[in-house]
Structure formats: structure tokens, C-alpha cells
Amino acid sequence: MVNQKILLSHGGGGRLMHGLIKDLLLKKLNNPILSELADSALIDYKDKIAFTTDSFVVNPLSFSGGDIGKLAVCGTINDLVMSGARPEYLSLALILEEGLEIKALEKIVDSIALEAKRAGVYFVTGDLKVVERGAADKIFINTTGIGRVVKAKRLSVKNIKPDDSIIVTGEIGQHGLAVLVKRNELDMEFNIKSDCAALSDLIIPVLKQTDAIKFMRDPTRGGLATTLNEIAQSSNYGIIIDEKSIPISTKVRAACELLGIDPLYVANEGRALIVVGKSSAKKVLGLLGKHPLGKNARIIGKVVKTPRKSVIMNTVLGTQRIVDMSSAEPLPRIC
Amino acid sequence: MVNQKILLSHGGGGRLMHGLIKDLLLKKLNNPILSELADSALIDYKDKIAFTTDSFVVNPLSFSGGDIGKLAVCGTINDLVMSGARPEYLSLALILEEGLEIKALEKIVDSIALEAKRAGVYFVTGDLKVVERGAADKIFINTTGIGRVVKAKRLSVKNIKPDDSIIVTGEIGQHGLAVLVKRNELDMEFNIKSDCAALSDLIIPVLKQTDAIKFMRDPTRGGLATTLNEIAQSSNYGIIIDEKSIPISTKVRAACELLGIDPLYVANEGRALIVVGKSSAKKVLGLLGKHPLGKNARIIGKVVKTPRKSVIMNTVLGTQRIVDMSSAEPLPRIC
Numbered sequence: 004m005v006n007q008k009i010l011l012s013h014g015g016g017g018r019l020m021h022g023l024i025k026d027l028l029l030k031k032l033n034n035p036i037l038s039e040l041a042d043s044a045l046i047d048y049k050d051k052i053a054f055t056t057d058s059f060v061v062n063p064l065s066f067s068g069g070d071i072g073k074l075a076v077c078g079t080i081n082d083l084v085m086s087g088a089r090p091e092y093l094s095l096a097l098i099l100e101e102g103l104e105i106k107a108l109e110k111i112v113d114s115i116a117l118e119a120k121r122a123g124v125y126f127v128t129g130d131l132k133v134v135e136r137g138a139a140d141k142i143f144i145n146t147t148g149i150g151r152v153v154k155a156k157r158l159s160v161k162n163i164k165p166d167d168s169i170i171v172t173g174e175i176g177q178h179g180l181a182v183l184v185k186r187n188e189l190d191m192e193f194n195i196k197s198d199c200a201a202l203s204d205l206i207i208p209v210l211k212q213t214d215a216i217k218f219m220r221d222p223t224r225g226g227l228a229t230t231l232n233e234i235a236q237s238s239n240y241g242i243i244i245d246e247k248s249i250p251i252s253t254k255v256r257a258a259c260e261l262l263g264i265d266p267l268y269v270a271n272e273g274r275a276l277i278v279v280g281k282s283s284a285k286k287v288l289g290l291l292g293k294h295p296l297g298k299n300a301r302i303i304g305k306v307v308k309t310p311r312k313s314v315i316m317n318t319v320l321g322t323q324r325i326v327d328m329s330s331a332e333p334l335p336r337i338c
Numbered sequence: 339m340v341n342q343k344i345l346l347s348h349g350g351g352g353r354l355m356h357g358l359i360k361d362l363l364l365k366k367l368n369n370p371i372l373s374e375l376a377d378s379a380l381i382d383y384k385d386k387i388a389f390t391t392d393s394f395v396v397n398p399l400s401f402s403g404g405d406i407g408k409l410a411v412c413g414t415i416n417d418l419v420m421s422g423a424r425p426e427y428l429s430l431a432l433i434l435e436e437g438l439e440i441k442a443l444e445k446i447v448d449s450i451a452l453e454a455k456r457a458g459v460y461f462v463t464g465d466l467k468v469v470e471r472g473a474a475d476k477i478f479i480n481t482t483g484i485g486r487v488v489k490a491k492r493l494s495v496k497n498i499k500p501d502d503s504i505i506v507t508g509e510i511g512q513h514g515l516a517v518l519v520k521r522n523e524l525d526m527e528f529n530i531k532s533d534c535a536a537l538s539d540l541i542i543p544v545l546k547q548t549d550a551i552k553f554m555r556d557p558t559r560g561g562l563a564t565t566l567n568e569i570a571q572s573s574n575y576g577i578i579i580d581e582k583s584i585p586i587s588t589k590v591r592a593a594c595e596l597l598g599i600d601p602l603y604v605a606n607e608g609r610a611l612i613v614v615g616k617s618s619a620k621k622v623l624g625l626l627g628k629h630p631l632g633k634n635a636r637i638i639g640k641v642v643k644t645p646r647k648s649v650i651m652n653t654v655l656g657t658q659r660i661v662d663m664s665s666a667e668p669l670p671r672i673c
Binding site: 021046049052054055056057058059060062092094095096097098127128129130132133134135137138139140143145147149328335336 | 390397464467469663
């Protein structure tokens with residue numbers, strides 16, 4: 004089967020589709036709920052659940068540090084984690100282009116299965132469509148997730164107050180650059196690895212051990228700058244960040260300078276922005292630092308009363324500049 | 339805004355995307371949970387929930403009786419209903435091709451909003467991606483749904499026993515043909531309307547009023563024949579159907595003959611196959627008949643001990659023939 008190509012019939016609901024589901028998807032992602040192949044997955048819940056969706060169209064399909072499959076698992080997991088939920092059940096919907104190599108698909112499904120296992124989540128329902136050659140670009144993946152909310156007190160921008168500290172959990176800019184350099188065949192020169200990772204093991208223990216976290220969001224498309232602007236706008240406060248405290252690797256800094264890209268606008272896929280009360284910031288940093296994904300966590304700024312809805316950066320040159328939300332698309336199809 | 343085109347920047351996470359979400363999607367689909375625009379929707383549940391996903395790639399985007407938006411709502415609703423759940427919350431993930439007319443998108447979102455309102459479901463989370471021209475075909479939609487399971491006793495193929503009756507809730511073949519004739523610009527000649535509809539109002543009351551329903555499935559891609567084969571294979575029994583009792587409109591029958599298509603393999607998007615104990619079949623038919631979507635419901639066959647895993651049809655000619663699962667794709671991108 005691995006040397007065959009995806010045909011339109013693989014999406015037709017008939018024998019070929021059943022074969023593909025049984026021999027490839029079920030084999031690699033099997034669990035008691037999925038194996039029923041019912042129209043819906045049935046899940047017992049007694050608590051508050053979180054529910055999120057994301058489609059992935061990244062180009063190219065693989066890059067240093069990950070591929071579209073890993074990304075599709077981590078992206079949805081991270082959205083649940085940002086809402087304070089432990090990810091539990093995921094759905095998987097694939098749109099495949101006629102002519103896609105089964106081998107390429109298999110590699111992606113392997114990557115999905117591996118990442119799901121690592122993160123302890125289960126795909127419990129799915130869908131498969133095939134479109135004719137030229138009507139899609141190889142493969143698009145939607146994952147939708149359900150998680151159980153960890154704490155009674157809800158994470159919300161409404162919890163944010165002036166003087167709160169803003170933490171970023173690691174070095175920024177890696178994912179977007181890893182995809183960009185691979186796309187332009189510069190990956191050998193730059194050797195930048197995507198930060199793509201599931202954040203559950205980093206964040207959930209911190210949520211459980213403290214009540215300090217007020218709000219979280221992962222700075223994906225649009226990067227740190229755009230996510231900070233979202234927080235400023237929806238909280239109705241301002242944010243001041245210190246350029247020198249933002250963790251950026253030497254490699255990413257050098258690549259951004261050469262390519263003329265501002266790392267603040269580059270997508271991350273394994274980082275979180277966390278807003279905490281000032282007095283709890285160091286404790287939270289300490290807890291984050293216990294996990295490999297949090298060892299470069301830093302306090303990068305704070306919430307201020309004015310200027311409302313704006314993000315200001317104290318630069319390394321001693322000046323201040325407004326950090327605007329991105330308006331143009333610097334890097335299309337980054338996730 | 340309605341005369342602009344979708345740009346790559348609309349998927350970039352920045353200002354243009356925020357504008358599109360606020361001015362189009364939020365405006366038309368707003369509800370308290372969605373308006374939070376959190377990374378995940380938070381939903382209070384105390385009961386057993388159902389969770390299902392479906393991507394929609396239908397071509398053309400609109401057809402007599404519906405469009406991709408209506409289809410995306412009904413398709414996911416129906417999968418929840420087939421599992422015995424009342425649909426409650428949906429997610430919406432759009433993949434848009436650069437250059438798509440905003441007006442066309444708006445029409446689709448209108449259709450989504452209208453159908454969601456009709457069916458009493460809420461979109462509580464979403465995602466938007468844009469790919470470059472030529473990397474997708476106008477718009478692909480994923481909807482993932484959560485529903486509350488109506489009864490303690492679970493619907494399952496395991497409930498099926500020999501002598502059970504098989505009911506189809508209405509005339510078959512309409513959706514697939516409506517799409518096909520539109521695609522080939524024969525819609526004026528044939529004038530066939532898709533059966534695309536949400537089945538919650540038809541089915542949920544029947545579920546509540548009786549314990550007779552053992553199993554349900556909607557005969558979408560691959561049509562009635564494929565779904566019957568799925569039931570036969572997973573129940574480990576056989577199925578015998580009577581050709582003359584299968585409800586097919588004169589229009590569909592004529593079109594199928596002219597186009598050389600077997601209506602048993604044509605996709606439906608507003609029909610259900612229901613397996614009930616023989617003694618309850620008439621009662622269930624009566625209940626279904628109270629709703630406009632069920633007025634053509636018929637008992638079309640029964641479950642038999644042998645031949646196992648096969649579907650046999652008693653034809654109008656007095657012969658018997660094996661009704662196989664579809665193996666080739668008769669009608670690509672039908673949903």
C-alpha cells in the first residue's frame with residue numbers, strides 16, 4: 004500500500020476509503036472510542052470542558068523540528084492548554100489532494116500518532132476527503148479538541164490588572180523561521196529548529212500548583228507582537244515590554260537580520276505568553292523552569308494603565324517604540 | 339467590504355484577519371461563548387456528550403436546495419443525531435483560497451448562520467486559514483460538533499438482531515444528483531433539489547418517545563448501498579431490501595436512468611437509515627411521518643441471519659441481486 008497514490012476514490016466513502024481508514028488511520032491511531040467508527044465519539048464528562056478547532060495548511064509539509072502532523076496535534080493541544088484545560092480527546096479531518104503519495108501520508112500519520120501518544124491525547128473521531136489534483140496542496144489537516152478544565156477559577160483577560168507581569172515561556176521566532184528557511188531551501192545554512200511542542204506538560208502542573216496564572220495565550224500566527232496587542236486590546240490596558248529581556252536565540256537573531264524579518268512577528272508553536280500578578284511572577288518562573296520547555300522562560304514586561312490598548316517596547320537603544328499588530332502577512336502558510 | 343477579495347493577509351493573524359472575523363464571522367454567528375474569542379470554547383457539561391468532525395469540499399459551492407455552508411452545518415448535526423445526541427455546539431474552521439470574493443464568503447456564512455439558527459446549535463469556536471491562489475479550490479469548511487446524548491441506552495450496531503426492520507426516512511439520491519447536475523450545468527433540465535437538511539427535529543422527538551431505535555446512520559457518501567453494507571459488516575448479519583419499497587422520486591429515477599447512475603450509490607444529506615425491532619417498526623414510521631422530513635419514510639428491508647455481511651436486493655423483476663459496497667468514486671466532491 005505504501006507505494007500507491009491517493010486517488011479520488013479514497014475519498015468516496017466506498018471500499019478504498021474503508022481500506023485506507025482501516026489499514027492506515029485505525030492502525031496507527033487506534034483506541035476503544037475511535038475503533039467504533041461511529042458517526043460521533045461518545046465521551047463521558049462530568050466537568051467543564053474546553054473545545055477548540057484549528058486547520059493546518061503549512062507549506063512545506065515538513066521542516067526542521069516537525070511536520071504538519073506534529074503541528075496539528077500540538078496546535079490544538081496548546082489552544083486547550085491556554086484555556087486552562089488538560090487536552091483529552093481530538094478529532095482529525097484530512098483533506099487530501101489526489102496524487103499524494105501514501106508514503107507521505109503515512110509519515111504524517113506516524114507523526115500525529117507519536118505526538119498524541121507523547122501528550123496523552125486520543126483522536127476519537129475523524130473524516131477524510133480527497134479533492135482532485137490542483138484543488139488542494141497535498142494535505143490540509145483539521146484537528147478539533149476537547150479538554151477538561153483544570154481549575155474552578157477561569158482564566159480570562161478580565162483578570163488582568165495594571166502591574167501584572169508578562170512571561171514568555173521560551174525563545175521566540177523559531178517555528179516561523181524554520182518553515183521559511185525550509186521553504187526557500189536555506190535550512191542547511193540557517194539550521195533553525197521549530198519550537199513546535201505540546202505545552203500540556205509544561206503548563207498544567209503550574210496551573211495545579213498555583214493560582215497565580217490570570218491569562219495565557221500562545222503567540223502563533225502574527226507572533227509575540229500580535230498576541231500582546233490582542234491582550235492589550237481585550238484587557239483595555241497597555242503593555243510595556245523590554246527588548247533586552249525577550250529571549251531570542253543567536254541563530255534566530257542572525258537569521259532575522261539577514262532576511263530582514265522582525266522576530267516579534269514570527270509565529271511560535273511551542274511558546275506561551277502568561278500573565279501573572281507581579282508578586283507571583285518569580286514563583287511561576289521557577290515552576291516553569293523545572294520543565295525543559297520552560298528553562299528559557301523570562302519576564303518580558305508588564306501591564307500598565309496607559310496608554311490603553313497599546314504595546315510599547317523599551318528598546319536596547321534606550322528609546323521607546325510602539326509595537327503594532329501585524330497588518331500584512333509576513334509569512335503565509337506558516338501553520 | 340463585500341466587494342473586496344480574500345488576500346493572503348486575511349489568514350495572517352493580523353489586523354485584516356481580525357477585521358474579517360469581527361465584521362463578518364462574529365457579526366453573523368455571535369453568541370456569548372463565541373464572542374469571547376478565546377483559544378477554546380468553554381462549555382458546562384454534566385452528561386454524556388457526542389463529538390464529531392466533518393470537512394466539506396463540495397463543488398460547486400451552491401446547488402439547488404443548499405450550498406457548502408448549509409451542508410457543513412447539517413452534515414455535522416446529522417452525525418451527532420445519528421449517535422443519539424442533540425446537537426448543541428459546533429466549531430467552524432475555514433480554509434479560503436486567495437482571491438475568493440468576500441461576497442461569496444458572506445453568502446456562505448449567511449447560510450451557515452441561518453441553518454445553525456434553525457437547528458438551535460451554536461458555533462462556539464473557529465479558525466481561519468488562507469492559502470495562495472491555486473492551493474485550494476475557493477473554500478473548504480470543517481465543522482466539528484458536540485451534542486448531549488439523549489438516552490441512557492446507547493445506539494449501537496451491537497443492538498441489531500435478525501428480523502429487525504430497516505427504515506429510510508425519505509426519498510433517496512437527491513443530494514448527489516443535485517450537485518452533479520449543477521456541476522454539469524444540467525440543473526435547469528433536471529430540476530432536482532438536494533435533500534440537505536438537519537435531522538434533529540425529525541429524529542430527537544422519536545428517540546425521546548420510544549426505546550425502539552437500535553441504530554441509525556445517514557447514507558451520505560457512497561449512498562444507501564454503502565451504508566447498508568457498513569451495517570451488515572459491522573453487525574455481522576445480512577440485510578435484505580425490497581427494491582420496490584425504496585422511496586425514489588420520479589425525477590431522480592429519470593435522471594439516474596439518463597445519466598447511467600445507480601441511485602443506491604448516490605449521496606444523501608438529509609436522510610437516515612434506522613434499524614428498529616420488527617414489532618416497533620410501524621410505530622416509528624408513524625412518529626417519523628408527523629414531521630415533513632419523515633413523510634416519505636418507508637420500511638425498506640430487514641436484517642437476516644445469513645448471508646452474513648451481505649446486502650441482497652429483491653428486485654422489481656422478481657430476481658435477487660447482491661448490492662455491493664461502492665468501490666470506485668462515482669461522484670467526487672459531493673459534500
